[in-house]
Amino acid sequence: MPTMTMVQAVVQALDEEMSRDNRVVVMGEDVGKRGGVFLATEGLQQKYGPDRVIDTPLSEAAIIGAALGMASHGMRPVAEVQFADYVFPGFDQLVSQVAKLRYRSGGQFTAPMVIRMPSGGGVRGGHHHSQSPEAHFAHTAGLKVVVVSTPYDTRGLLKSAVRDDNPVVFMEPKRLYRAIKEEVPSQEYLIPIGEAAIRKEGKDISLISYGGSMVETQKAAEELEGVGVSAEVIDLRSLMPWDKETVLASVAKTGRVLVVSEAPRMASIASEVAATIAEEVLDSLEAPPLRVTGFDTPYPYAQDKVYMPTVTRILNAAKRVLDY
Amino acid sequence: MTKQSAQFEPFTPKTISLLTEQGDWAGPFKLDLDQATLKRFYRDMLAARLLDEKFTILLRTGKIAFVAPHSGHEAAQIGLAHALQRGHDWFFPYYRDAGAILALGVPLKEMFGHALATLADPAKGRQMPGHFGSKSLNAFTPASAIASHVPPAAGAAISMKLQNTRQVSVCTFGDGATSEGDWYAGVNIAAVQGAPAIFVCENNKYAISLHYSHQTAAASVAEKAHAFGIPGYRVDGLDVLASYYVMKDVIERSRQGHGSALVELEVYRFGPHSSADDDTRYRPKEEVEAWRQKDPILRFQRFLERQSIWTKDWEESLRAEIKAEQEAALQEAISAGEPPVEWMFDDVFSEMPWHLEEQRRLVTDELS
Ligand SMILES: Cc1ncc(C[n+]2csc(CCOP(=O)(O)OP(=O)(O)O)c2C)c(N)n1
Numbered sequence: 001m002p003t004m005t006m007v008q009a010v011v012q013a014l015d016e017e018m019s020r021d022n023r024v025v026v027m028g029e030d031v032g033k034r035g036g037v038f039l040a041t042e043g044l045q046q047k048y049g050p051d052r053v054i055d056t057p058l059s060e061a062a063i064i065g066a067a068l069g070m071a072s073h074g075m076r077p078v079a080e081v082q083f084a085d086y087v088f089p090g091f092d093q094l095v096s097q098v099a100k101l102r103y104r105s106g107g108q109f110t111a112p113m114v115i116r117m118p119s120g121g122g123v124r125g126g127h128h129h130s131q132s133p134e135a136h137f138a139h140t141a142g143l144k145v146v147v148v149s150t151p152y153d154t155r156g157l158l159k160s161a162v163r164d165d166n167p168v169v170f171m172e173p174k175r176l177y178r179a180i181k182e183e184v185p186s187q188e189y190l191i192p193i194g195e196a197a198i199r200k201e202g203k204d205i206s207l208i209s210y211g212g213s214m215v216e217t218q219k220a221a222e223e224l225e226g227v228g229v230s231a232e233v234i235d236l237r238s239l240m241p242w243d244k245e246t247v248l249a250s251v252a253k254t255g256r257v258l259v260v261s262e263a264p265r266m267a268s269i270a271s272e273v274a275a276t277i278a279e280e281v282l283d284s285l286e287a288p289p290l291r292v293t294g295f296d297t298p299y300p301y302a303q304d305k306v307y308m309p310t311v312t313r314i315l316n317a318a319k320r321v322l323d324y
Numbered sequence: 325m326t327k328q329s330a331q332f333e334p335f336t337p338k339t340i341s342l343l344t345e346q347g348d349w350a351g352p353f354k355l356d357l358d359q360a361t362l363k364r365f366y367r368d369m370l371a372a373r374l375l376d377e378k379f380t381i382l383l384r385t386g387k388i389a390f391v392a393p394h395s396g397h398e399a400a401q402i403g404l405a406h407a408l409q410r411g412h413d414w415f416f417p418y419y420r421d422a423g424a425i426l427a428l429g430v431p432l433k434e435m436f437g438h439a440l441a442t443l444a445d446p447a448k449g450r451q452m453p454g455h456f457g458s459k460s461l462n463a464f465t466p467a468s469a470i471a472s473h474v475p476p477a478a479g480a481a482i483s484m485k486l487q488n489t490r491q492v493s494v495c496t497f498g499d500g501a502t503s504e505g506d507w508y509a510g511v512n513i514a515a516v517q518g519a520p521a522i523f524v525c526e527n528n529k530y531a532i533s534l535h536y537s538h539q540t541a542a543a544s545v546a547e548k549a550h551a552f553g554i555p556g557y558r559v560d561g562l563d564v565l566a567s568y569y570v571m572k573d574v575i576e577r578s579r580q581g582h583g584s585a586l587v588e589l590e591v592y593r594f595g596p597h598s599s600a601d602d603d604t605r606y607r608p609k610e611e612v613e614a615w616r617q618k619d620p621i622l623r624f625q626r627f628l629e630r631q632s633i634w635t636k637d638w639e640e641s642l643r644a645e646i647k648a649e650q651e652a653a654l655q656e657a658i659s660a661g662e663p664p665v666e667w668m669f670d671d672v673f674s675e676m677p678w679h680l681e682e683q684r685r686l687v688t689d690e691l692s
Contacts, residue, residue, distance in 0.1 A: 033606045034533035057539050058470060058500035058531050086469060089504055124389040126452035128468030266679070295683045300668040302441040302449030307668065312690060 004184050007177040009151040010040040010116070013158035014078060016188055018048055021076060024162055027054040028063055028080030028116075037082055038118055038177055060090030064115060068098050068167075071113040076162060084119035084171060085128045091136075098167045099142035111167045114158070119147070120212040120262055121294075121308050122175035126301035132211070132263035132294065137169045138240045139267070144193055145240040147171040147211040151182040153237055156191030164193060173212035196243035198250070202232035205318060206250040208273060209260040210236040213309055217260045220314035229322060239269050247273060248281050255286035256321045262308040265293040287324030292317045330356075330569040334555030335547065339590060340570055341560035345618065347626025351565070359633055365406065365564050366628055369398040369621050371646045372423030375432075376595070378650050379422075379439060379453070383599050388439045392419045392454045393595030396562075399620035400526050400589035402427045403567025407575050408494055414462040414484075416477035416495035418470075419454040420526065420593075424496065430458045432653035437660060444660035448667055454598075471501040474510030474523065481514050481521035481584070492520040492578045494571075500531025502545055511586065515552040520578035522571070523586045526561065528593040533606035549586040561589030562620040565627075592618070665691060 004012065018024045026041055026048075032055035035042030045053035056063050060081055067077035081087045087094065094115065101111045121130035137145045144166050148154045154172065161168035199214070200221055209217040214235050221231040232250050236242050251257045257277060259270040274289040292309045299307055330353050332340060342351040349355055357365075372394065379391045394401065397420060405427035408415060417424055426435065437444025439453040447457065447465060457465030464480075467473060477495030484491045493514075501507050502525060514521035525545045529536045542548055549556025559570045567589055574585045592615040596603040603612070628634035669676065669684040676684075 029531070030533045032533075035605065037532065037600070055534055055538055057503035058534070059503040059505065061505045062503065088469065089472070089506060124452065126450070126455070126468070129452065265683075295668070295687075296679055297668055297672050297683075298450070300450055301452050302663050303665055303668040306665055306687060310690075313686075316690065 001183040001185055003181045004151050005178050005181055006148065006151045006154050006172065007038055007040050009154035009184065010158060010172065011042055011044065013155045013162070014041065014044060015047070017159055017162040018044065018052065022052070023074060024076045024078065025052045025054065025070065026078045026080065027056050027067060029056060029058055029082045031055060031080050036080065038174065040116070040118075040172070040177075041080065060086055060088070061093050064090035065093035065097060067113050067115070068093065068101065068111050071111045072101065072109050076112055078114040078116060078162060081115060081117040083129050084117040084133050085131045087115075087117060087133065094143070095140050099140045102166070103142060110165055112165045114161045114168050114170050116170045116172065118174035118177070119171040120173040120175060121299055121304060122212060124301065124304050127299040130299040130304070132261070134171060134239055134263060135268050138269060138272070142167065143240065144168040144238070145171070146193060146238050147173070148237065149173065149176060149211055149214040149235055151180060152184050153191055153197070155184060156189050157193065157237065159188070160190045160193050163190075168193065171211065175212050176215070179215070191237075194238045194241045194243060196246040197235045197237055198246065199233040199235050200231065202230040202254065204230045204254055205256040205258065205321060206232045206234060206247075206254045207258050207260060207314070208234045208236065208247055208250075210239065210269075211261070213260045213262045216309055216311050216314055219311045220318065223311065223315060224318060229318070231318075236273075242269075242273065244276060248277065251277050251289075252281050252284040255284050257285075257289045258292055258314065258317050258321060259289065260292045260309050260314055262294045264296045265291055266296045268293060287321040290317045290321055330573055332557060332570050332573050334549070334557055334585075336558065339558045339560050340566050341563050342566040342569060343563045343623060343627055345623060347623055347630055349627070351569070355565070362628060362631070362633060365402055365568070366624055366634070367642060367646070368402045368405070368423070368427040369564060369624060370642060372398045372402065372426055373621060374643070374646050374650060375422060375426060375435070378654070382439065388453050390453045391599045392597070393593070394420050394423045396528065396592045396594040396615065396620070397526055398423050399564035399624065400561035400567045400591050403564045404494065404496070404524060404571045404589070407568055407571035409491075411461055413491050413575070414464065414477075414480050414493045416464045416473045416480070416493065417456070418466055418473065418497050418501070419468060420498065421496055422454065422456060425456040425458070425463060428458075428461055428463060430456060430461055430463065432650060433656045434458070436654045436657035440657055441663070442657050442660045443663055444657040448671070449663045471497060471504035471507040471510070473497075474501070474507050475513065476510075477523070478510045478514035478517075478519060478521050481519035482517050485517065485519050490579055492522060492575050494522045494524060494575070496524045496526055498531060499525055499527040499529065499536050499539055499545060500534065501525070502548065503539055511552050511584070514584040515554045518581075518583040521584045522574055522578055523584070524571070525586070525588045526591055527588050528591045530593060530597070530607070532597045532601065544588060546586060546588040552584075552586070554584045554586060556586045556588070558588045559590065561591040562618055562623060564620060564624050
């Protein structure tokens with residue numbers, strides 16, 4: 001089996017989908033000639049030409065809005081927003097147009113499109129290159145939201161996103177782009193949107209996370225193992241819809257749970273998951289569900305490493321839950 | 325025909341230039357800058373270039389995480405910075421404006437403090453390098469989000485008009501920025517309000533990899549001014565005197581109540597887009613080399629040499645002086661120390677709500 005990084009998995013998935021279906025087009029800032037600033041579209045313009053891999057002007061409103069127009073007219077655009085932090089000039093298009101087209105037209109018009117974006121911190125990028133704005137998207141009815149954490153998932157989920165009949169916001173934690181190399185099957189495969197992955201089985205505590213924070217969460221699980229605590233690790237992968245069944249089954253089993261994410265805490269995915277756990281499986285809980293999250297400050301440059309949940313912070317929270 | 329003073333017509337078919345490439349004065353009016361001022365311009369351009377080089381060394385040695393080189397933009401930036409009334413007018417820079425910031429008089433120690441995120445940074449290390457601002461010099465702290473500062477620059481100008489402060493608001497950006505909705509929205513509201521806002525495009529022909537010809541179908545940025553009903557000027561931004569005189573003229577007219585203007589300073593970026601970029605992926609080395617032959621500093625140097633102002637000796641002592649100044653400022657910035665971790669919770673609001681206090685406590689407990 002070939003091994004690949006997450007960024008190579010993006011290229012691979014796009015390449016496969018573009019050769020399968022010529023309605024699939026890639027568009028965004030620097031995606032063509034440059035192959036993307038992270039090289040997530042490297043080689044695609046050479047292969048498919050400038051009409052199918054479009055170097056757009058510097059406007060996220062144009063990228064997202066035009067992608068929607070193309071989608072409604074029969075294409076399958078994959079729009080790239082250069083950094084998740086730069087989705088905001090295109091936010092009106094995303095929220096007012098993309099998310100609501102199906103609903104406001106009573107299902108007559110649809111927006112089968114993907115909006116890819118590198119997200120998250122850990123690259124010393126300050127607040128305009130480090131944010132995790134997934135809660136904005138999940139909060140906007142009509143958008144599916146995926147956040148990947150492995151090369152294998154990236155390929156399978158991105159392909160599903162391209163084939164989905166709904167707009168999918170596809171977030172790629174940039175600090176993982178080249179951090180992990182993984183064996184990936186040579187034949188193609190799909191991973192359904194909406195299914196979590198159990199990364200490690202355990203019986204004492206459930207650690208629920210997604211995206212970049214999966215790294216620290218898995219490290220924390222290993223450390224817990226070292227002190228005789230069996231942690232179950234779940235990677236949500238899809239945030240809208242999220243896999244409530246897998247999460248609740250795990251918590252029902254362990255009775256103890258942390259939800260870990262580097263996104264700010266206020267009105268977050270972590271809050272949503274924790275609230276759902278409290279509402280639905282309170283009887284199984286041995287301790288309150290705790291959130292370990294990024295802080296409610298803009299992402300600070302100088303304190304890049306402190307902002308995101310550290311292994312220590314996860315372990316401290318685990319201790320509170322275990323000692324409860 | 326020789327004009328009495330430096331006044332310029334908008335929408336000229338040719339780019340406005342005052343110095344020939346050989347360094348001869350070709351202006352239609354008498355040059356009225358004294359020697360000290362000309363020397364100052366040169367010094368600032370050279371200091372800007374050396375600062376770029378210094379940042380690059382700091383980057384290579386792992387001391388700073390990011391640089392957006394401004395080499396090639398010096399004439400444009402130094403010209404416009406000197407056309408402002410320092411500390412009176414407002415400046416809304418973008419991330420490639422280190423040269424303008426330097427010429428505006430932001431202390432080097434602060435600039436290095438910012439680049440290294442030490443306590444010498446008045447912005448407390450909140451942003452990545454290249455986002456220089458200064459409250460005392462009315463330089464609005466930049467945001468990386470392209471063109472997001474254009475509507476605020478318009479707003480400041482509207483306030484200047486309403487309060488009759490006789491200030492102007494000068495806002496810079498690249499050619500790529502002119503595609504953003506915020507750009508149109510900002511220029512439009514300033515124009516319709518007749519606000520003293522001058523929008524300045526440092527057009528270096530590229531937005532990362534995207535060439536100008538793919539950014540817009542308009543032949544120039546300056547001509548977009550037609551659509552807003554304001555004057556547009558296309559200027560040779562490799563010519564410090566053209567950049568200065570046009571900016572000065574446009575600024576003074578805005579100050580006198582003639583509303584907004586759009587200025588395009590044609591430049592070229594000699595380096596990559598940023599330290600994260602590999603420009604060989606999208607532009608031929610020969611193209612870069614050809615532009616380097618038009619180095620704005622060399623052009624001005626030739627001019628000064630013809631005026632018997634520039635000599636080799638002066639150049640050498642100037643370089644030594646600037647380098648020593650920069651090194652001293654760097655050391656001061658380093659020895660200022662790092663901002664305390666818990667500072668990350670300050671300045672979210674004017675006061676600290678309970679949830680931030682809780683989060684700050686979590687961090688201080690963790691670190692103790
Ligand atoms: C809203 C937004 N989208 C994308 C980016 C990423 N980005 C940073 S610089 C840049 C190109 C800017 O080009 P231009 O405006 O011409 O200025 P230059 O860098 O050439 O001086 C892009 C796309 C950004 N910073 N902000």
